[in-house]
């Protein structure tokens with residue numbers, strides 16, 4: 001891992017030296033979940049190397065503090081491959097999470113559904129992924145650690161605990177396979193038919209590179225999609241980023257309840 005001592009010192013000087021247990025990456029339209037944390041917010045602009053421009057609907061702040069008794073680091077915005085052409089766009093924030101003591105990551109995203117029984121407003125827990133982009137955030141990584149095993153990349157114990165948390169809250173949490181499509185253009189209906197046939201249940205433009213990086217860094221990983229639309233060609237509704245941002249809050253309230261319960265039961 002590269003040395004980010006100055007960055008980590010800067011964060012600890014603002015947020016305190018106690019280790020964080022878990023990192024949470026917030027997806028499109030979910031940025032306000034950062035406000036649930038009782039802690040210190042640091043703008044990405046104050047953190048050299050953190051993603052700057054970002055995507056509208058994200059909240060480019062790192063918030064460190066307590067959420068339901070657990071010290072968490074919430075990444076209010078993420079960098080995507082499509083912004084820079086760099087598959088490892090989130091490597092620095094994840095290395096910082098690891099250096100702050102993080103042991104696990106929960107990534108969230110907005111996604112399109114390819115399953116009739118997973119509708120806009122629903123949540124889907126990722127149980128696996130298909131890297132349909134052909135890219136990998138570890139290309140160029142020289143160490144043998146780059147050969148990361150990806151079986152059970154979505155940690156079975158974390159998944160079971162998240163399902164328990166959803167059940168305890170009386171909320172439905174579907175499970176399925178997420179396909180990473182690079183974006184930023186949305187998929188064509190033919191592409192959606194293709195990845196559906198290959199076994200994907202939902203599609204989005206993020207998360208997969210972060211989970212690969214998390215496993216590379218030895219962080220346990222889990223991820224939840226808020227479904228904002230049926231994928232291209234599966235409904236008459238027009239797909240747009242505005243639509244994604246407008247629909248994500250439907251799932252966000254449920255997501256917050258599940259995450260709170262999960263942390264409380266840790």
Ligand code: HPA
Pocket residue numbers: 110111112113181186187203204205228229230231232239244
């Ligand atoms: N495709 C890709 N990314 C998305 C979608 C989609 O349909 N919806 C929200 N993010």
